[in-house]
Amino acid sequence: MPKPKTSKRTPHRRSGPRLLDMPGLWANRHLQSAVATLGRLMHTPLPTGMTIAVIGISLALPAALFVVTENLRTMAGGWDQAAAISLFLKQDVDDAGAARLAEQLRARPELAQVHLISREQALNEFRALGGFEDALSQLKSNPLPAVLALYPQAVSSAPERLQALHDELMTLPEADFARMDTLWLQRFQAILDLAQRAVLLLGGLLGLGVLLIVGNTIRLEILNRRIEIEIMELVGATGAFIRRPFLYAGAWYGLLGGLTAWFLVTIAVVLLQQPVSRLATLYRSEFPLTGLGPLAMLVILSGSMLFGLIGSWVAVNRHLRGAEPG
Amino acid sequence: MISFEHVFKRYPERGEALSDLSFEMQAGEMAFLTGHSGAGKSTLLRLIGLLERPSRGQVIVNGRNLAALPRRKIPYHRREVGMIFQDHRLLPDRSVFDNVALPLVVAGLGQREIGRRVRAALDQVGLLSRERATPVALSGGEQQRVGIARAVVGRPPLVLADEPTGNLDPDLSREIFGLFERFHQVGVTLLIATHDLSLVMSMPYRTLTLADGRLANDSGTC
Numbered sequence: 216m217p218k219p220k221t222s223k224r225t226p227h228r229r230s231g232p233r234l235l236d237m238p239g240l241w242a243n244r245h246l247q248s249a250v251a252t253l254g255r256l257m258h259t260p261l262p263t264g265m266t267i268a269v270i271g272i273s274l275a276l277p278a279a280l281f282v283v284t285e286n287l288r289t290m291a292g293g294w295d296q297a298a299a300i301s302l303f304l305k306q307d308v309d310d311a312g313a314a315r316l317a318e319q320l321r322a323r324p325e326l327a328q329v330h331l332i333s334r335e336q337a338l339n340e341f342r343a344l345g346g347f348e349d350a351l352s353q354l355k356s357n358p359l360p361a362v363l364a365l366y367p368q369a370v371s372s373a374p375e376r377l378q379a380l381h382d383e384l385m386t387l388p389e390a391d392f393a394r395m396d397t398l399w400l401q402r403f404q405a406i407l408d409l410a411q412r413a414v415l416l417l418g419g420l421l422g423l424g425v426l427l428i429v430g431n432t433i434r435l436e437i438l439n440r441r442i443e444i445e446i447m448e449l450v451g452a453t454g455a456f457i458r459r460p461f462l463y464a465g466a467w468y469g470l471l472g473g474l475t476a477w478f479l480v481t482i483a484v485v486l487l488q489q490p491v492s493r494l495a496t497l498y499r500s501e502f503p504l505t506g507l508g509p510l511a512m513l514v515i516l517s518g519s520m521l522f523g524l525i526g527s528w529v530a531v532n533r534h535l536r537g538a539e540p541g
Numbered sequence: 542m543i544s545f546e547h548v549f550k551r552y553p554e555r556g557e558a559l560s561d562l563s564f565e566m567q568a569g570e571m572a573f574l575t576g577h578s579g580a581g582k583s584t585l586l587r588l589i590g591l592l593e594r595p596s597r598g599q600v601i602v603n604g605r606n607l608a609a610l611p612r613r614k615i616p617y618h619r620r621e622v623g624m625i626f627q628d629h630r631l632l633p634d635r636s637v638f639d640n641v642a643l644p645l646v647v648a649g650l651g652q653r654e655i656g657r658r659v660r661a662a663l664d665q666v667g668l669l670s671r672e673r674a675t676p677v678a679l680s681g682g683e684q685q686r687v688g689i690a691r692a693v694v695g696r697p698p699l700v701l702a703d704e705p706t707g708n709l710d711p712d713l714s715r716e717i718f719g720l721f722e723r724f725h726q727v728g729v730t731l732l733i734a735t736h737d738l739s740l741v742m743s744m745p746y747r748t749l750t751l752a753d754g755r756l757a758n759d760s761g762t763c
Binding site: 240244442443445446447448449450451452453454456 | 590592613616617618619620624630631632643644647648649691695
């Protein structure tokens with residue numbers, strides 16, 4: 216409250232506040248109303264807590280699915296480094312021949328990169344990897360063929376073009392067989408896209424649920440405070456004054472529910488961190504599970520607050536009609 | 542201050558509550574409104590406070606034609622009319638202070654100003670020491686005084702009372718009417734609906750008598 220102005224404003228009070236004082240007064244009233252509403256909600260911790268928990272759990276479900284799909288996406292992103300096509304050369308093609316073929320393929324415009332794994336390299340890698348040391352030392356000659364790992368340009372990595380390339384490579388005299396490595400990855404990515412869309416739909420649906428939960432809670436609250444509302448109208452409360460605390464209550468329910476959802480998901484991520492990294496270790500990789508980032512958190516909080524606000528707005532407009540003389 | 546011109550009020554379920562009612566009250570006047578139950582006393586007060594609108598005719602309060610008042614202006618009109626009810630209409634779960642402060646809170650006054658005015662109003666009705674009590678802890682007469690303090694705390698130029706002593710014994714009633722006289726002395730316009738005829742007779746004020754929604758008698762037109 217700007218105190219020095221108070222005494223000056225008193226004569227104007229009846230005709231409403233002066234225009235110049237409006238922004239400060241307006242903000243002040245809203246702040247007061249918001250804080251007072253929060254205080255009132257905290258006054259009845261059990262029903263308030265239950266409403267918030269219901270909202271939190273409803274929103275935690277799509278948020279958790281979002282975390283799952285995001286993590287799968289990061290994981291799949293790591294596999295993008297894999298070659299699209301592995302071209303296995305015939306046994307009788309020596310390393311020099313393989314290098315010559317690699318050179319030819321590098322000239323092709325649709326290939327971004329061609330990586331040659333010579334027979335020697337393949338053998339070394341196999342040795343290091345599998346613990347087949349003893350078995351391999353028994354062999355007189357290297358049983359492994361040379362391999363060309365082909366990385367196509369981004370524009371050429373569509374499944375049908377990869378297929379065409381694959382078929383063409385198979386006709387090369389040096390080629391034993393060619394394997395397409397990334398088709399399954401693309402399918403996986405498509406599934407992820409689908410899952411993400413499903414998360415969005417589920418989020419929208421459960422957001423609608425939040426809207427209904429808040430709307431119903433506010434409706435009951437309006438009914439409970441019917442007498443108080445009547446008396447306030449009697450002593451000259453404006454419709455906005457009466458509506459304001461209910462709208463704030465809706466926004467608070469949404470915001471606190473969103474925070475609960477975030478908290479639940481974060482707890483789940485923390486609890487899953489260790490088993491996931493153990494699993495990753497078994498697959499000889501590292502995979503740090505990521506939780507909800509700041510952007511996702513912002514979306515959840517503002518979204519749930521908005522749903523809460525809309526829910527209470529609907530209830531308020533249905534059940535509070537303001538001072539209406541009969 | 543108040544002017545009724547050929548006012549009719551018809552309820553769909555009860556028929557005519559007021560028919561062709563015309564009267565005027567000057568600013569600063571104090572008057573009683575009597576008549577048997579159902580004569581239309583409450584309806585008349587409700588029209589002034591704009592709790593209802595007339596079916597026909599004009600009601601002018603404080604120079605304002607209520608028929609022309611848009612809905613969003615109604616709260617501001619009510620802030621200029623203090624209303625007192627037989628059943629007090631207090632909030633049972635709020636303190637006496639909060640109840641009396643309600644019109645000022647609703648009007649958006651600052652904390653300090655509210656505190657000052659509420660205590661002044663409670664002082665006028667002799668309940669300054671009970672500001673922390675809840676209405677339930679008060680006697681009927683005290684509750685009605687809280688209702689009166691709430692009606693005058695916003696310093697409205699007009700105060701309406703609907704059977705303010707309906708549930709009180711004669712001594713308490715006399716006390717309440719004494720309060721009204723004090724407000725009258727400082728220039729507030731008062732219209733008090735009551736059927737406490739002996740008390741009305743004992744006081745030298747104008748009395749409007751309603752019968753079947755018509756003005757049956759007006760003692761002392763000004």
